[in-house]
Amino acid sequence: MLVNILLKYYKIRSLFSISKDILNYNHTHNNYTSILDIHPSYYGLYLLLGFVILFYGNVKFHKMFKFFMISIFVSSLIFLNSRSVTFLFLLLTIIYSLNLLFSKTKSYILSALIFGSLFFVILCSFYFLLNRTYAFQRLVKESSWELSYEINSKYNSKGKGDSRLARWHAAIELIKKKPIVGYGVGKERSVLAEQYSKMQMYFASEKRYNSHNQYLGVILEGEWFLFYFFLFS
Known part of the structure; x- marks a missing residue:
């Protein structure tokens, strides 16, 4: 689906040029999953299952493979623009990150401080990148309205x-x-x-x-x- 959206986006634009309009109504939510005729939230549950298998399963994956899959997951979540799926993904990420940090530091306070700092930086980065896009408006402003x-x-x-x-x-x-x-x-x-x-x-x-x-x-x-x-x- 990511490939389909990119092909659709660059069909009327020059290659390698990109702007915030890639996250407009025509490329996100229902229009993102229309090729599979599935609701974004339902497809998002499959993504979350993949995330759980990747990080909580017994199978060991190479770090580079994990990094690649995380990139796919996050990109797909942004285009899915499903509020419930995004919330569950953040919750799973917080739990996994805190457990990982605690296993390294053996300190709940230090783990919370490190995670809080990183999370703040990531949130600010996403705000800067996604602000004034349809995806951001639906995820944040329309959630407040709902x-x-x-x-x-x-x-x-x-x-x-x-x-x-x-x-x-x-x-x-x-x-x-x-x-x-x-x-x-x-x-x-x-x-x-x-x-x-x-x-x-x-x-x-x-x-x-x-x-x-x-x-x-x-x-x-x-x-x-x-x-x-x-x-x-």
Whole structure:
């Protein structure tokens, strides 16, 4: 997919010239994985599995091979532009790095200081490189919008919608009305569409969005009995 994006990018540009527009809408997220017809988050899970095998598996890999694979992983993650996958990748990286540093220094404080310094430098570097790109806007600014209570508002310069927090609130309001029996399996989208309309969330209602939270979705359809079954089955 990286090769496909590079071929697409340089089709209308001179070779070896590169700018921040390589991380625009046409090259990231769904457009990046469209060649495989797979959602970016699902593809990202395969990348994370590869990362776990590479660093936590019993197979020993050459350092140069690890460095090459890390480069592929990080590049793919940037183009995937999936918030959940990026968060999980950072979490795995933090855990691995701290364990590695502690094995070398035998000091939690020193390991934390070294890691904190390196992490700060890396974050600043990525901010400098990715700032003012679509990828950065979606990853940071749109994440902030999604976690705010926003109804019929703009999440970027072109699009409008209803945030995830607002949709979660709609789902919780429905759960309060039927806390025992729920609304029935397969009813999540239909009952939410009605609730969205009542709350004037017209974008979410028209597109019949679900709650975008599997736990809330399970509770909404089958209430707490189905939720506990879902957790412990």
